[in-house]
Amino acid sequence: MHNILRFSRLRDTGIAASLFIFSIFGAASAAPYTDFSLDLAASSVTIGDSSCWPGCGVSANINTSLANSGTNLDFSFDSLNDSLSVPNLIEWVIDGTGLGVFAMALDLVFTAPDAQTSSSNGVGAIATFWGVLSAGYIEWSNPAAPVTFNDGSELQVSLHEGVYASLDPYNWGGPGIVRTGLTFTPTSLSSLNTPSPVPLPAALPALLVMGLGALGLGWRRRKSSPTSLPA
Template sequence: MSKVNKLSRSVQPLAVSALMLLGSQANAAAYPTFTVDFDQSSVSVTTAGCISNCGVTGSFTQTGEQSVQFDYNWDQIVLDDILRFDFLNASAFSSGLYDIVVNLVFTSPDAETSSSLGSGILTTFYGAVSVGLVVWDSVVKVINFDQGSTLLAKLEGGSQFGFGPYIETDITLIAKDLVAMNAPSPAPVPPALPVMLLALGGMAVIGRRRKSNRPETA
């Protein structure tokens, strides 16, 4: 084997490895983490019409912050039974029409608040069984972050049922448009890469010349 062929074979794997490294670095991108602060968020319930022994309070079943991560657009994360409505008169028949306001406060990737308005007929039968019908002003709320990403917050509506003097409902977060936190930056070119590419080009030129200079056989 000639020295030229030996050099070519030793340079080729190095050049291919360097190009693969550049490609992997250029494609690296991470979507943001979305954090809800339930201590800053709020649930407000006011009586709009009373049938009997009215009084309901609203709250979240979780305190502190909760962070969620999405893998792709339209990915969904359900916060199970995160909203809770408690009847103040749990030892009696209690029923009324209530106005509801839910404020979700996000602290990451930047500060944003989503406000949802709704109403509901909430009833408890002596604290043993509770039922309700909740209607929100819109199916989903759009949350646009300054970072560029957009989420949808979908509050569970419709008929509700629970054993005990309370009702719990879900909130679903949907990734409408995810934007990577940092756009891929050009990876620095390894110092040896231009030399290796030049060597490969030289090997190709020499190979073509050697082939063209070979005598033709009959």
């Protein structure tokens, strides 16, 4: 019984030492990924050539109410399996009555992890009836454009396209608003910081010897102890 208790204490000491060593090196390997920041105030969507019959028009703007830090939309990812959908980023303001077509250009200005701009072009069509019914069709020439940052991070910007509509029977004579968005998907992520080396504690050699010695001693005792059969 005395040998069993002694082995148990030695075994527990070895396990504790191993866990302590693992916690030191495990903590040193963790590092968060870089943060991204989209400047909504600096980003823009511009209407180019357009025509409408008999009388309608379209304008567009970036929805700055989505900002969560000043005029910026800040976000980050935990892994490459994550994505961020921003469904109402672009507001298309349609007024008048009629059918029309137009060209547009979009510039998304990032300020973090460094300054980069993602630019896209496209065409659209609108149908409107005095603000009560507003509909649009959006098609981008490069709906899934990558953005590469200097730290090695890369985002895929997937612009939403297709048919969008709004119906507001109380909006007679006012402009109709149709909203579209995009999805950010990371294709490469860089660590926000490089983990600093953890200084080894002075007691580490003793813990190693104690842990290995306890496990080895316990194995030898178990091997040399005779096996007793029940009476």
